[in-house]
Amino acid sequence: MKRSAIIFVAVAALVASCATQITWYKEGATIEDYNLQAYNCEKDMRQSGYFGDAFAAPGNMRSFYSKCMIVHGWYPREWLITCRQKDGALLERASQVHCASIGGTPVIGQNGTAIGN
Numbered sequence: 799m800k801r802s803a804i805i806f807v808a809v810a811a812l813v814a815s816c817a818t819q820i821t822w823y824k825e826g827a828t829i830e831d832y833n834l835q836a837y838n839c840e841k842d843m844r845q846s847g848y849f850g851d852a853f854a855a856p857g858n859m860r861s862f863y864s865k866c867m868i869v870h871g872w873y874p875r876e877w878l879i880t881c882r883q884k885d886g887a888l889l890e891r892a893s894q895v896h897c898a899s900i901g902g903t904p905v906i907g908q909n910g911t912a913i914g915n
Contacts, residue, residue, distance in 0.1 A: 820864070820874045820875075821874065821875040822836070822867055822872040822873070822874065822875070823872065823873050823874075823875050823878060823891070823893075824871050824872045824873070825892075825893070825896060827871075827872075832872070835867065835870050835872060836867070838866075839863050839866035839867050839870070840863060842862075842866055843859055843862045843863045843866065846862060873893045875891075877893065877894070878891045878892060878893060879892055879893075879894055879897065879904045879905070880892070880904070880905040881896070881897035881900075881902040881903070881904060881905065882902055882903050882904075882905055883900060883901075883902045884900070884901050884902065888905065889902065
């Protein structure tokens with residue numbers, strides 16, 4: 799029984815270490831802007847308290863951090879799309895919110911989803 803528990807913990811740690819790293823993007827932001835926001839979101843995440851048991855806590859912490867970044871205008875790079883502006887010009891790497899705010903429309907690919915960059 800003890801051996802299977804050790805194997806389970808080792809496999810769980812290996813899977814957790816393979817989690818993908820999110821690349822954050824904000825139009826017009828500098829690396830200093832990112833560093834400051836990332837620090838503030840991590841600080842808020844750690845000070846917010848209880849995240850659940852040992853298995854749920856990492857996911858809950860990532861969720862809190864992601865929501866904090868999004869609220870402050872940062873988007874995961876994979877959420878960025880190509881936007882057709884009113885004049886027909888294409889705007890690469892735009893957030894869907896920015897595309898809508900300029901009256902643009904997302905460029906749709908063959909699979910029916912917005913084309914990301």
